[in-house]
Amino acid sequence: QHPIRARMCGFGEKDRRPIDPPPVVKLRVLDENGRLMNSEDVDTCKFVVSATLWAPNMENDRSIVINPNTLPGPMPMYPSSSSSVMSLSEPVKVRNLVGTTVSGAYLLKDEHDQHNIFFIFHDLSVRTEGRFRLKFQFTIIPSQEEPRAFIESIAFPGMTDSTELSKAFAKQGIKITIRKNGRGRTFQQDDDGDQEDDDV
Structure with a gap:
C-alpha cells in the first residue's frame, strides 16, 4: 500500500499527522524452485523492515534534518565591547522521518481474505515540506547462542x-x-x- 500525501508536522510533537494512507509492505517468499510459498508456512519471527526517507531520485537520504530553532541568530552589527566573544553552539540534527520506523512481520488476511505477510507503518510523519520517497529495507535478524543446559525439576539447583x-x-x-x-x-x-x- 503506497502513501499518497502527508501534512508536514514541523519540529513540535503536539500536532503530528501520520502519512496517509499508512505504508504497508507485502512480503512474498519463494522456495528453492522459485514457487510462491504459503505465507502460513513461513517462520517470520526474525523478519524486520525499516523505513528511511529519500529524495525523489533516491540518491540522497533525507531522514535527518537540522532543527531551524537551533540555528544561531544574526550577529549584532556593533558588539557591546571590543573584548566580547560570542560562542555559537552547533545546530541540532533531528530525524525528518519520525514515528515508528521499524516494523516486525504480521501474518494477516488482506482485503481478499487471503493470508499474507505484511509490515505495517501506521505511525510515520515527516517534519519538513517537500517531495520525498520512502525506502524500505528488509532484514533477517541473525540469532545464535551457545548451547544451554535444560535440567529436570528434581535435579534443578535453583x-x-x-x-x-x-x-x-x-x-x-x-x-x-x-x-x-x-x-x-x-x-x-x-x-x-x-x-x-x-x-x-
Whole structure:
C-alpha cells in the first residue's frame, strides 16, 4: 500500500499527522524452485523492515534534518565591547522521518481474505515540506547462542542471581524478575514515580 500525501508536522510533537494512507509492505517468499510459498508456512519471527526517507531520485537520504530553532541568530552589527566573544553552539540534527520506523512481520488476511505477510507503518510523519520517497529495507535478524543446559525439576539447583544488565533494565521500568540469593523480586513504580521492590 503506497502513501499518497502527508501534512508536514514541523519540529513540535503536539500536532503530528501520520502519512496517509499508512505504508504497508507485502512480503512474498519463494522456495528453492522459485514457487510462491504459503505465507502460513513461513517462520517470520526474525523478519524486520525499516523505513528511511529519500529524495525523489533516491540518491540522497533525507531522514535527518537540522532543527531551524537551533540555528544561531544574526550577529549584532556593533558588539557591546571590543573584548566580547560570542560562542555559537552547533545546530541540532533531528530525524525528518519520525514515528515508528521499524516494523516486525504480521501474518494477516488482506482485503481478499487471503493470508499474507505484511509490515505495517501506521505511525510515520515527516517534519519538513517537500517531495520525498520512502525506502524500505528488509532484514533477517541473525540469532545464535551457545548451547544451554535444560535440567529436570528434581535435579534443578535453583535460579542464579540476576545479572547487572538485568538489574539496570528493571530499574528503568522493564518488567523483569530480579533475584538475589535465589529469591526473586520485581521492580515496580508507585504513583509518585519512586521505585519499589516486591518479593515474588
